[in-house]
Amino acid sequence: MRLNTEICVVGSGFAGAIIASRLVDAGYSVTLLERGPWRNTLPLASSGITQGSPFPRGVKLFTQLLRTLHHPKLPFKSLTFSKKGLFEYGVYKGVNTICSSGVGGGSHVYGALIERSPNKEYWNGISDSLNEEMMDAHYQRVESELLAISPSSVSNIPNYTPDKWKDSNIFNVSDEVPQPSMGLLFPDHSSSEKPSTDDQIKRKASRYKGDSTFGSPSGAKGTVDFLYLIPALKKGLKVLDMHEVKCLRKLEDGGYTIDAINHRTNKPLAINCNQVILAAGTMNTTRLLFQSRASGGLQGMPMLGQGFGSNGDYSALWELQDTERDYRQGTPCHGRVAIPGTPKEPNYVLGGVDIPSLPRWVPGFIRTPVNRQKHNLLLIGMGADAADGEFTFHKNKLSLTYNQKNSPIFEQIREGFKQVSKASGKPVRYGYKAVTVHPFGGAIIGTDERSGVINSNGEVYGHPSLFVADGSALPKAVGGPPSLTIGAWSSHVAEQIIKNYPASQKAVKLMAGYDLVGNTLVAKSFKELDSLFAALPSPTSLDVDGHYWGKLLVTRGLTLAPFFIRRPLICAFEKILFLNWKGKSFSGKKGINLFKSYEKPKKALPFKVGLELSHDGSGQVVQLDYNIEKNPKKFRKISGEARQLNESEWLAKMYYGNKNWLYYILKK
Numbered sequence: 001m002r003l004n005t006e007i008c009v010v011g012s013g014f015a016g017a018i019i020a021s022r023l024v025d026a027g028y029s030v031t032l033l034e035r036g037p038w039r040n041t042l043p044l045a046s047s048g049i050t051q052g053s054p055f056p057r058g059v060k061l062f063t064q065l066l067r068t069l070h071h072p073k074l075p076f077k078s079l080t081f082s083k084k085g086l087f088e089y090g091v092y093k094g095v096n097t098i099c100s101s102g103v104g105g106g107s108h109v110y111g112a113l114i115e116r117s118p119n120k121e122y123w124n125g126i127s128d129s130l131n132e133e134m135m136d137a138h139y140q141r142v143e144s145e146l147l148a149i150s151p152s153s154v155s156n157i158p159n160y161t162p163d164k165w166k167d168s169n170i171f172n173v174s175d176e177v178p179q180p181s182m183g184l185l186f187p188d189h190s191s192s193e194k195p196s197t198d199d200q201i202k203r204k205a206s207r208y209k210g211d212s213t214f215g216s217p218s219g220a221k222g223t224v225d226f227l228y229l230i231p232a233l234k235k236g237l238k239v240l241d242m243h244e245v246k247c248l249r250k251l252e253d254g255g256y257t258i259d260a261i262n263h264r265t266n267k268p269l270a271i272n273c274n275q276v277i278l279a280a281g282t283m284n285t286t287r288l289l290f291q292s293r294a295s296g297g298l299q300g301m302p303m304l305g306q307g308f309g310s311n312g313d314y315s316a317l318w319e320l321q322d323t324e325r326d327y328r329q330g331t332p333c334h335g336r337v338a339i340p341g342t343p344k345e346p347n348y349v350l351g352g353v354d355i356p357s358l359p360r361w362v363p364g365f366i367r368t369p370v371n372r373q374k375h376n377l378l379l380i381g382m383g384a385d386a387a388d389g390e391f392t393f394h395k396n397k398l399s400l401t402y403n404q405k406n407s408p409i410f411e412q413i414r415e416g417f418k419q420v421s422k423a424s425g426k427p428v429r430y431g432y433k434a435v436t437v438h439p440f441g442g443a444i445i446g447t448d449e450r451s452g453v454i455n456s457n458g459e460v461y462g463h464p465s466l467f468v469a470d471g472s473a474l475p476k477a478v479g480g481p482p483s484l485t486i487g488a489w490s491s492h493v494a495e496q497i498i499k500n501y502p503a504s505q506k507a508v509k510l511m512a513g514y515d516l517v518g519n520t521l522v523a524k525s526f527k528e529l530d531s532l533f534a535a536l537p538s539p540t541s542l543d544v545d546g547h548y549w550g551k552l553l554v555t556r557g558l559t560l561a562p563f564f565i566r567r568p569l570i571c572a573f574e575k576i577l578f579l580n581w582k583g584k585s586f587s588g589k590k591g592i593n594l595f596k597s598y599e600k601p602k603k604a605l606p607f608k609v610g611l612e613l614s615h616d617g618s619g620q621v622v623q624l625d626y627n628i629e630k631n632p633k634k635f636r637k638i639s640g641e642a643r644q645l646n647e648s649e650w651l652a653k654m655y656y657g658n659k660n661w662l663y664y665i666l667k668k
Ligand SMILES: Cc1cc2nc3c(=O)[nH]c(=O)nc-3n(C[C@H](O)[C@H](O)[C@H](O)COP(=O)(O)OP(=O)(O)OC[C@H]3O[C@@H](n4cnc5c(N)ncnc54)[C@H](O)[C@@H]3O)c2cc1C
Pocket: 010, 011, 012, 013, 014, 015, 016, 033, 034, 035, 036, 098, 099, 100, 101, 102, 103, 104, 105, 106, 107, 109, 110, 111, 112, 113, 114, 115, 213, 243, 244, 245, 246, 279, 280, 281, 282, 284, 285, 288, 333, 437, 438, 470, 471, 472, 480, 481, 482, 483, 484, 486
């Protein structure tokens, strides 16, 4: 399938969600591609999106925890276990990396810590056109959009570091150790009055358990899917989940083609667009640029792969075995601590080992030691590293080389670990190799193409209209939790695009290029129709009035039958079960079905017509809602969704509850 849109955003984490939302607000037609699924949460369900995937809990903890493992010893250096998996783990030379997958990206798994870099001069000196002062407005805006709250203003938080460790000599948690803000809906704080940016989106306040690394199903943790993307969907954003971008190709007459793979159908999708924004996270934006250059789609970028950093991330398990406490309780991260007698620079935070409860069938010899971890704590250090790691790309595979010895921060953190072990009398266990959850660099900002891949607007040198909005752009370590800084950068890139590339006067909707005529869809499978429906333009106004003839395309249950049997079965189905259904008539916010039985045309089964979000989360649809008193009770669970195929035809699907049962065409 080939589509056209104005702007394509790749990835839906902090960077992708923020930039997509800014650009939709400014009137651009934006399509966002995300390789993972929407994640089932209360905010998502309350918005009408029901086709997400659960977080890894219960059996899914085994089947959907890991998406992809990169390891140099694997046959193709990487193995994808589940396209719906939550984490991607990379084993590289000198460092391991963790990032996540799914609509909302890292915001689902992050510790909810939101703060600026401890380096007050972070943006100064990178380029003449960037400085702290100009970035300040972006920080302030993103901070308020992420609904960051200072936990110091909330009482009775279990295991909160300033309370738990105030009388201990192991840590300093006095006021001189500033506590980060948190993107969490606290139970007893006035923030509960402003639960989200959209009134219809529901969230539950945190119960101080289960909002951490494995996702927050209640929406207590503020994630960018509902803070940015759902409101943007209502303004015309198109989101294609389970679509992984494989390569970019620059077009001769300007613009780019994006080659993606639809993981639901395993079919390729190509999108032509004027601007591309890469927000696939440090590891994957770098990989994508390398892949595109290797396949000839992009050229140049001599600095690609340089400047990788790990933010000095270094974690240890502090085996406290404090059986009186369950350290999984509390905020996703318990807060900052300083270790007396050690240098000020490493930034330490404490957190519980928040593994969801294992299913009962898991043998005791596994379950017991895992459950025991609730009495232990994770001690995580971070700070500015040398940012001198290097990505290389060979035979379609990404490699990374990083030498910890070049960054004194690791030795300093190790000293801190030893100090805690000594002061507490309990073991602090850590490996030599650091694991980072905050990778950055690879496509860094520079003053020209010899010092960076992108300029201070985020635009790739030599490739106008191609932008990098995520962590791969950062040329130095944030030294603390980086998401706010990444969000501020993405907000800055959006501002530059709006300034330099005005939105088309003629809105370019996501339009399929060819052969979208109803009668060509008869032989398509359910999955193919699902994908086509997701890619069709999202209506932004109700413009459907008129009489339409209807024709059933496919119904669930008959999809396995060969086509030559399926067609007659569908015709019989239409006649018998659908009582000779002929079509629909729409007038404003009302609609009615048209039947022809016993030679007499009949009108029945009225429905309400409105603009709502689609169940699949791809954007708005014209919704047909049968939940009205006039209809028999059993029909009230029916709803329909429709999007326009061409001037005279609409593709529609029918749901019973949350289950999509059939597709049909409406023709004027
Ligand atoms: C366990 C953990 C805890 C953390 N805690 C904190 C914290 O408390 N505070 C903080 O500031 N930071 C924290 N972080 C870091 C934070 O999550 C990241 O810095 C942040 O998510 C990076 O944002 P991003 O937009 O650059 O990338 P991501 O958020 O990683 O988003 C990238 C998205 O792109 C998608 N993608 C990748 N490749 C493709 C492709 N080819 N096609 C389509 N889509 C693609 C991915 O699936 C992903 O959804 C934590 C990270 C982890 C793993």
